[in-house]
Amino acid sequence: MTDARGNGMTDATELRRRTRELLAAHPPATTGRLDFLRARFDAGLAWVHYPEGLGGLGAPRSLQAVVDAELEAAGAPGNDPRRIGIGLGMAAPTILGFGTDEQKRRFLRPLWTGEEVWCQLFSEPGAGSDLAALGTRAVRESGGGWVVNGQKVWTSSAHLARWAILIARTDPDVPKHRGITYFICDMTDPGVEVRPLRQITGEAEFNEVFLTDVRIPDTRRLGEIGDGWRVAQTTLMNERVSIGGMRLPREGGMIGPVARTWRERPELRTHDLHQRLLTLWGEAEVARLTGERLRQQLVAGQPGPEGSGMKLAFARLNQEISGLEVELLGEEGLSYDDWTMRRPELVDFTGRDAGYRYLRSKGNSIEGGTSEVLLNIVAERILGLPAEPRTDKDVAWKDLAR
């Protein structure tokens, strides 16, 4: 413990020195945003836990905060991580883990600077929780490249993305988990058609993506042929880590707006709502502490399994709290700010009005793994309970019921 902290101090000092060097060589006041971000990447200060030459220095992940604090104090521009979350949180760790040296060099820098936005082509209309059942086909051409046909769904940022991480079926004759291959798909290919998918909130955060004879060279395959399921596990695991890594102040999440309304508008208060609000406030605070404890475990190098549970807790709380808020607002709860079909670039679960928050939070227990599937994961991987008997594991994909 002491040793780890001791080393951490040395590294922090070194990182601070390098950050100041970067700031001296590229003063934010006189350097263009993109130039600064590229220089930061090249200095290894983009994501310090990445290897040297790929935007990092092989330092502990927890020390990123040291760099970020220095840069923020100096007024340096950031890479707007909320806009490029899929690239940073999902594509990047997968490319790092499975990409060739050439792929890492080509893709990671513009991904991190935000010059190239990424999206994820995983879910399909017929493959949601059972993602491994996916039917988008990638067929090998005589030249070694691939031709892809199929339909993907729930793709955020597809209309903005330059690249996509894609999983497709390359061998229908083997059981479903074994016949999948992982690709990097060029979203400007003429065979890629993106259509907005309007959701219950009225807007379209997501898209349907139709792939018709899309050509992907073999150099944009990530990992081995038929190993796509294993590669995708890295992507999905990182998705959940990034959810667990959030740090909130007290009242920092969905409870914030409803607590403010309660304080500012005494005429709305009722006894029933008071009891429910206090219960949810306590639960939200406990969920925040649980997240904080998970973060402390990560910093101490003892990652716990709690991350799998955090998404479950936040999904339920977001739904119950926003539902309560609609009721608290009385007459106002009967209105909605705007049903116009729009394509928001950023999504804020706690944004807009109570009606929006209530409707949008319904997705929290579906997106990124349904609550039901997450409960199975907790039960099987953490508690070690046996899996349900399966009828799909040893059957060729082409023979599965659908």
Added chain:
Amino acid sequence: MSPLSTESTESPVGTQPDLLYTEEEDALRAAVRDLLRDHCDPAGVIVRTESDAPHDRELWKALSHGMGLAGLLVPEARGGQGATHREAAVVLEELGRAVAPVPYLASAVVATEAVLACEADDLLAELASGRTIGALAVALHVAPGGAYKVVRYENGTLHGELTAIADAAVADVLLVPADDGGLYAVDASAATVTPQVSLDLTRPLAKVALDRAPGRRLGDAEPAVRRALRAGAGLLASEQLGLAEWALTETVRYLKERKQFNRPVGGFQALKHRLAQLWLELVSLRAAARNAADALATGSDDTDVAVAVAQAYAAPVAVHAAEEALQLHGGIGMTWEHPVHLYLKRAKADALAYGTAGGHRAALADLIDLPAP
């Protein structure tokens, strides 16, 4: 104090509560668990509940004389171990896991905190050594800010009757609040202590009757009682965590073994989801309980909120865990022979101890400025 603590947004990591266990705390846990494994088996605890000595005095001696754990909250200069609520919380997790019938929470936490608020270093050292067992003569269900019954102080002696006093039957000294505002130490031999038939078999209650009993005034009752009950409520969350952990671990173990319909029962999704939900409640309770223990240990301005949040959350989780354990054990869970009933009874009694979850939520309303209509 700023109840909303929105300043934590910018505050450096150092001011965050430490929600982890230190290596020393892990070692302490291992030592207590070893002791309990050897000296506190469930079958023995069940038999003891129906004997005329429901408390395990040998175990208490091993914990206090042997390991020095009765004095964790007392500074070394005053005869204790100079540890904190963080370590006491770890001990309580293990005692909860074993539903150990020892007066640790009553004596080493609640009575000790009351005496710490007074000037009575001789008694403090006695409690810290564990040679003397103390009990605060306030009914177990009274919340930290709640009203409590007092006895009459008249002509230098104490008169009155107090009920639902946890672990009083095994106490050597009773700390009694009186109507003159004082807190008095009364030798148990000067009181009539009558065991009550209690819902919780492993933390039995007793009635205390004082009739011209001599007492020594330790100090003012009000601050001492408040301080004692707040620490009791905060650390009870760790005991509840231990209870819930036993319930989940034991139920998972049993459901992997138990077969019906030619399968382990634990493979049925309907049950797996319930256990996974319980696991989530448990890891959440761990964070809340560590937060309360750390706040008490550091004397944080946030302690009242931390304790109320932990207690508002802990009781329903511990009861849920025990109830699920019983249900998922099926018929065997309903028998006197299986220890799950000890946990259910403790969990349900704990749900009232030092205030109900609802009572703590009501306290929270004032602390965080979410006032009632």
